[in-house]
Amino acid sequence: MHANFHRLVERCDQFNQQKQARALAVMSRYGQQVFQLLPVLLHYHHPLLPGYLPGDVPAGVCHFQPNERQQEFIDELCLAANGHQGLASVRREIFGLYSMGSTSSIGQCRHSDLDVWVCYSHRMAPERVELLQQKCLLISKWAEQRKVELNLFLIPDNKFRTDNQQWVQGESCGSAQHLLLLDEFYRSNLRIAGKRLVWMFAPGKLGPKYDRFVAEQFANGTLNTDEWLDLGGFARIPAEEYFGSALWQLYKGIDSPYKAVLKTVLMEAYSHEYPDTQLLCRHLKGHFQSSNVLDEHQDHYMLMLEKVTGYLKSIGDDKRLDLVRRCFYLKVSEGLHRTHGDDAQYGWRRTIINRLVEAWGWPADKLARLDDRAHWKVEEVKAAYGELLEALMQSYRNLIQFARRNNISESINPEDIGILSRKLYAAFENLPGKVQLINLKIAPDLSEPDISLVQVPAGRVNRAGWYLYKSGLAPAEIIGRSPLEYSGYASKLLAWAHFNGLLVPATRLHLFNQGSDLSLQHLQEFGRDLARVFPVRMPSPTNLALSRPCEVRNLGIFLNLETDPTARWLDRPIEFSAKTSDPFSFGRQLDNLVGSVDLVYRNSWDEIRTLNFSGPTAVVDALTTILGKMHQDANAPESLDVFCYSLHFRSLIRTRFEQLVKECIGLRLAREQGSTIKTLLLGTEKYGIFFEPRGVSVQKMENAVDFYRQLSSQKQHRHALRLDQPGHQPVPDIVDAYASEGLMQFFFEGNGEGYNLYILDEANRVEVYRQVSGSKDELVQSINRFYTSHQEHVVGQSHFANFNLPQYYEIVSADGQPRVLPYRTVKEDRAGTG
Structure with a gap:
């Protein structure tokens, strides 16, 4: 000793x-x-x-x-x-x-x-x-x-x-x-x-x-x-730990981004010294x-700062060094501003941070800007979010490259990879229609007194669509100001403002409309409806939810927000009877009274997604999209709210659409189901909605021949694509029940000394491999390495990191019935680490 x-x-x-x-x-x-x-x-x-x-x-x-x-x-x-x-x-x-x-x-x-x-x-x-x-x-x-x-x-x-x-x-x-x-x-x-x-x-x-x-x-x-x-x-430290640690620190970055930047760069510094890590x-x-x-x-925070400073200086990364120092300052100053008690017990913190700031040579305005974080608004938060995310992803990419250079497999369990990657996918993956949450505890209050939506029609210099501003519409307020966000449809912008905390009950909304049927009154109603059915914060998703395909939890459907066929009726007489009162094919002229459908939904991975459909097929397009987000074994949405903003027949349109959606969800999630077809008349056109165990499709039906041709086609494509023995043994029903669009899924099924492997791609197409031998763990690791390294081939996306990793499942038997469980490695205990 x-x-x-x-x-x-x-x-x-x-x-x-x-x-x-x-x-x-x-x-x-x-x-x-x-x-x-x-x-x-x-x-x-x-x-x-x-x-x-x-x-x-x-x-x-x-x-x-x-x-x-x-x-x-x-x-x-x-x-x-x-x-x-x-x-x-x-x-x-x-x-x-x-x-x-x-x-x-x-x-x-x-x-x-x-x-x-x-x-x-x-x-x-x-x-x-x-x-x-x-x-x-x-x-x-x-x-x-x-x-x-x-x-x-x-x-x-x-x-x-x-x-x-x-x-x-x-x-x-x-x-x-x-x-x-x-x-x-x-x-x-x-x-x-x-x-x-x-x-x-x-x-x-x-x-x-x-x-x-x-x-x-x-x-x-x-x-x-x-x-x-x-x-x-x-x-x-075994090199196999770095990938899992990087995932974990990125996950922690959702709630503590400043600390996470320090820790991910520390992991990077450790890997840089491998195998003689200090x-x-x-x-x-x-x-x-x-x-x-x-x-x-x-003090381990001071040691961490010293370590990452030395590393970043050694590789000449002044940009990240400045960010690391700001992260450290903001993390520490959070404690200084709110500390109470005996100054002798915490004054040492101020002494150290003041000495560091002096050594870094920060100008007074930079320090004042950081000290004013409690009053940061959306512009500052967006800039900080971009910097933090870029730094986190750069460390993550460097750690993946370290693992590839050293031909290292990860020690983290496949189930944990799935759970953490899903959390990161939900938090950071930027997808069309997805509401990106930018305030990772960066600032306490982003609320704005005024928010404006401005529509630009086609044929102008600026891209056609909608622009969001944090001001009123008076020229003195808006001229020269950059928009906060752009979208092709208005509902996405208001949802973004709501979930990021800009839109609050006291916010005044303003509208500059150039072509849509949206009115300021309906925009205000939409904002109130959105706030009523979608709380900004919800409990974090459970690990069970993250280990399963995502499901629609809360669904909001907003009809005729931008396009309202009834708004153009003016003084036109409205003639309809009991036989022609269906709002999808209404009155003597068989009008479809649904001109646009906006969807806002929160899924079981806590993502907020928005979608917009317009035109004569908006109803079936929205329906098949909603149903495509539901695998057959999914739970029904916990809440389903339908709103309508038509000038006429609001209640009729809302009630009919809600009834149709609930009926179709019931058909999609029916446990005992073969093939089901539902026909729907939209205006003067007839459509067939085909319900299959692995998905839903729609086909316009001109006549009976089209109907039977589509039905026959569905039957032909109902079975899986088999690369081993065509026509031999069907895919297990439970695989069909778990089929979920938008991600790769691998199902392992024990089969004697080997196993059967069922692979579903993003479009739910199936490949089957039977009597596979070899290590499942090695297969899983090689697949994950491929997906995480795929980002290197994507050009021009500096923030890109592929968190949409495949999900892996084991088909097991319980009480004579097949069940699906997340795949998990089973390791043997080993001797002491020394």
Whole structure:
């Protein structure tokens, strides 16, 4: 052990107390309460304590001695419980509680979340681990009621000596990170209660000899298991971890973009040094063992800044270096502006950041602009979003290229790749009609007092369509101002303004219309209808939802917003009878009263999509598009709202369209279904809508011959394309039921020593391979490598990263019935990491 071992122990305890004081000084009142009471709640198990549940729940934190505030809480609880009845803990089953992340660092702010490792013996019975997990969830909910985000992670003491069998869940990175996670823990941990960590006291260059050295220290009595916890060491970070870590940090960037930029560039810097990566945790350990004071060299945010600065300077990337510095400043200044308490505990943060700003040579106006972030509006946020996204994607691309250069396969599980890539696809993929959410917690309020929509007709200098401005229409306000957004249809722009927080109830809408039937009154109605049925924020999608094909969750249908056939009737007499009252073929002249259909929907991956259809086929085009977003095994939308903005017959048109949509959704999602045909008269034209297990199509029917020709064609194309034995065995029905447009799907079905493979492309065309041999894992990894590297062949899209990765499924049998589960690698445990 280190020559000054006993002095290091005293120093460790002293530094830990200082770090706790620093952490508490920045927290809110409720944050302090949660931090202080957490060890009490896990040390004792009592019905009056938050987190209580019946059963043999593990309790007792090693070496926990309540401080004055904790003892006051315990005494009050004892009075409420008529003495010390039941408030005792003779067991010591929790080895320690350790926070990690920004807590106590220069990067901590008033509302930083609290990530805490709850360490226990890997020999604990699984059913008792589950009880402890349930208790931790209850404690997290108790903290949430106090507006504190507390994430408790159960960590067995052998976690980093075995292969990673975890999966992404909530704030847990699952298989995305393993030893990189241990690196971050060692460089950022703060002991709340429990045993000291061995790793900080071991010599710095043991490498693969670490485990043997530590075992000798326990054997000769230098260390004892009652006071010390060893989570293991590592000779190096396996290169296989970098891809998964990049995905995880990009995902975290959705909520914490400034921190994510720093961490993704750090991963890039680590990979640049491969295989001799200089880990930050080792730097921090060296400073700890050689320093008598707790200085900035033991602050992991400062170490991270130093590391990425050195890397970016070495490759001459001044642009990203400037961005990294701004990200660091904004992350740290968030804590400075809102800090309270003893200045001695947090003034050191201001001293450091002021020194850095001076060294960077920032002009006063640049500093003022950054300090004014609370008042940033949409222009500043759009610019910041573009910069942040470009930096994140550049690091991601560089890490993929690193993996390809070294012929490295990823260690992250295929299921976790699917979940994380879906979250990133939903957040960042820019697609036609999709509402891009630009405010990644960049600014608190983007609301605008005035928003204008301006239509430009065809034949002008500017592109025909609609333009969105954040001003009124007075010449002094709008001349010389650039539009915020463009779209070919108005509903997309108002949806963009709504979901990005520009359009609020107090916003005044303005309209300059040049050719459509849209009126200011109807535009205002549309804005109110949109806000009523689509909340801006919804709970994040579950992992189950992300591992399945996406489904339409909330659907809004807006009829005749831009094109209203009834608006041109003027004083024309309206003649219709009971037989000609169908709004799709109305009156003596059989008019189709639906001129335009606008769709806005939120799907199960939390994407917001918009679509617009106009003209005589708008109804069938909208219908087949909606139904094409629903695989046969999908759930029906949780909400379906239809609105109509016609001058005449609003209620009739809305009711008829809603009835038609619900009928067609019912036909599409019918569990027991062969082929179904629905005919629909639009004006004087007849259309056939063909419902098949794998999709929906529409055909105009001129006569009976056309009808039967289309029906025959549907039957011919109903079966899969088989590349092995044409006509041999149909594709399983459950594959058809899961068929989802817009993504590649791979289904593995066990077949003796091999497996059958069913591949559905983006258009739901099927290829079948039978009796396939070889590793499924290798196949999955090679496919993912192809898709992630495909971006290199796309020219002119600097932000491009392909997150629309295939989904992989296993067909299994449960109670004699086939089921589809996300494909997941099964690994064998391996020996210690050294």
